[in-house]
Amino acid sequence: xxxxxxxxxxxxxxxxxxxxxxSSWTSNVGDGVALAAAPLLxxxxxxxxxxxxxxxxxxxxxxxxxxxxxxxxxxRFDRRRLVMVANAARAVVLAALCVVLITGTANIAIxxxxxxxxxxxxxxxxxxxxxxxxxxxxPADLGIGNARLQAxxxxxxxxxxxxxxxxxxxxxxxxxxxxEVVCVLLAVVLxxxxxxxxxxPRPSTGSRTPEKSHVHTDIGEGLRWLWxxxxxxxxxxxxxxFNVTWAAPWGVLVLYATEHLHxxxxxxxxxxxxxxxxxxxxTVCFGWLERHVSFATLMRVVLTLEVLMxxxxxxxxxxxxxxxxxxxxxxxxxxxxxxxxxxxxxLVPPELQGRVASVNMVGVxxxxxxxxxxxxxxxxIWGLTGPWWFAFVGAALTLLFVWKPISQIVSAAPVDQSVNxx
Numbered sequence: 001x002x003x004x005x006x007x008x009x010x011x012x013x014x015x016x017x018x019x020x021x022x023s024s025w026t027s028n029v030g031d032g033v034a035l036a037a038a039p040l041l042x043x044x045x046x047x048x049x050x051x052x053x054x055x056x057x058x059x060x061x062x063x064x065x066x067x068x069x070x071x072x073x074x075x076r077f078d079r080r081r082l083v084m085v086a087n088a089a090r091a092v093v094l095a096a097l098c099v100v101l102i103t104g105t106a107n108i109a110i111x112x113x114x115x116x117x118x119x120x121x122x123x124x125x126x127x128x129x130x131x132x133x134x135x136x137x138x139p140a141d142l143g144i145g146n147a148r149l150q151a152x153x154x155x156x157x158x159x160x161x162x163x164x165x166x167x168x169x170x171x172x173x174x175x176x177x178x179x180e181v182v183c184v185l186l187a188v189v190l191x192x193x194x195x196x197x198x199x200x201p202r203p204s205t206g207s208r209t210p211e212k213s214h215v216h217t218d219i220g221e222g223l224r225w226l227w228x229x230x231x232x233x234x235x236x237x238x239x240x241x242f243n244v245t246w247a248a249p250w251g252v253l254v255l256y257a258t259e260h261l262h263x264x265x266x267x268x269x270x271x272x273x274x275x276x277x278x279x280x281x282x283t284v285c286f287g288w289l290e291r292h293v294s295f296a297t298l299m300r301v302v303l304t305l306e307v308l309m310x311x312x313x314x315x316x317x318x319x320x321x322x323x324x325x326x327x328x329x330x331x332x333x334x335x336x337x338x339x340x341x342x343x344x345x346x347l348v349p350p351e352l353q354g355r356v357a358s359v360n361m362v363g364v365x366x367x368x369x370x371x372x373x374x375x376x377x378x379x380x381i382w383g384l385t386g387p388w389w390f391a392f393v394g395a396a397l398t399l400l401f402v403w404k405p406i407s408q409i410v411s412a413a414p415v416d417q418s419v420n421x422x
Contacts, residue, residue, distance in 0.1 A: 008148060013137045016194045017145060020132055023190035025152035027087065027125075030183030032161010037169045037176035038115065044173070045108045055115055060365040062119040067365070070127040071358025072218040075351055079128045079135070084188050086124035091184045093117045094177050101174040127361065131353040134345040139413075142342040143290045150338055151283040158276040222355025231412040232347050232356065234405045238398070239340060240363040242306065245394040247371025249313065249387035252379045256313075260384045263319040274323045278330025286338060295339050296410040300403065302336040305329075307395045314388035346413035 009018045042055040074082060097114045100106040133145050168176040226232055249256065257268040289298060305328065312325050348356045375387040382389075 010141075010144070013141055013145060016136050017133070019190055019194045020136065021148055021152065023187045024129070024149050025156055026183050026190060027187035028152050028156035029161055029164075030180035030187070032157040032159075033165035033168065033176045033180050033183070034161075035157065036162035036165035037180075040166065040169045041173060042108065042111060045106065045111060051108055051112070054112060058112065058115040058119050060119075060368060062116065062123045063361055063365040064369070066120055066123050067127070067358045067362040068219045068222075068355070069215060069358075070124045071222065071355040072215045073124070074128040074131055074354025074358070075218065075222070076215075079131050079354070080191060080194055082128040083125055083132070083191055086121045086128065087184050087188045087191075089121040090118055090125065091181050091188070093121065094181045094184065098174045098177050098181065101177065106173075127354055127358050130341075130357045131350075134348075134353060135350065139346045142345050143338065144287060146338045146341050146345075147283060147286040147290075150334060151280070154276055154279045154283065154334070158272075158279070219355065222352055223359065225352055226356055226359055229347070230405075231409040232344060234402065235340060235344055235347075235409050236356075236360050236363055238303075238402050239360060240367045241398045242303070242395060243364050243367030244371040244374070245310070245391040245398070246306070247368040248375035248378065248391050248394075249310065251372030251375040252384060252387060255379070256384045256388075257319075257322070261317065261319045261322055263322070267319055270323060271326045274326040275330035275333070278327040278332075279334040280330075281327075282331040282334035286335065289335065294410070295343060295413075296407045298335060298339055299406050299410070302332045302339075303395070303399050303402075305332045306336075307392060307399055310388050310392035310395055314385050314392055343410060343413045347409075 009021055039052070039055065042052055046052065093114055097106070097111070100110055133149070134142065137145050164179075165176045168179060226236065253271070254268055257263045257271055261267070263270070309325055309329050313322065316322055316325070344356065344360065345353065374390065378386040378390050
């Protein structure tokens, strides 16, 4: 019988993958602590809804401002070192926050500035970090590798981290952020144990010397490549549109749960827990699914479930039914996230992984911004189930358009190559 370590991180994937996995899981513990502690800190300093909302907005604003630049930079330099430097920057920002909290000089302006600086560094960590896995494992192992990384996110960021963060905040406002500093620094140490990842190759274009090209030139190069590659272009557009339809009802989920379903604050929290529980079930099943079901079939099933999920939420008025729907959502959302990331990584050349990943993430957060804005307006005019009906119709129409191209996306992704070494 294989050991637990072999089940989690098979030996064939190499020691560097294990160091990457350990670093990612450790960092996610710290992020999960902040997930609960940061809103509590902001709420303790202000009762202004605008300032509280600003704290939430700063989670995705750095992506819209710096996401494309982060992708270009990740394709220029040693990606492992970039993750280490950006994580070290996060630790410095958090340490400064701890100082002002301990000295009693913290105010809402300082905390929001810290949130913005921390989020900016996180953009570079996540962008460069997403390019490391394709450099370490064979394309055939990208699915299980992404599944293991996603499992760490679910367990550490969604389950373990938030309760720990709330408990530490109750013990003292600085404690959760001190723990996060330790987690982030430990993540730096762990990823430093990897063998050095070389700078991705940057083939020259014409007479231009790649090393001297402007970062905006690199961004344009990445955008042109993406637009001229139909499978990747379609995949990114699918993710953008489905994030718009998903975010529309999710932006008013707290009101839907408390006012339409009458679940209360605890019931609203239980919805998130049910989603994470579904995701954990999917982590256990993903290896079997990958071996027995084609990615094209899985993608169609998952997107069909997304359409049905919106319809079910629009029709139900039962909290228990909503919890069951959310459990299923968590399971298929994990499968979709793992497959879409794996297919994209298989399709994109090593030298473009950072730029294409950053475009994808900008689309994710841009779609969320658009969707949440639409959801608020729709709910105001047509009630709290209105955004679910909008999401149902929009997702169903999108699925009809992409049903056939999904096969072309998957068939274009090679799985029989050697390790993607640049």
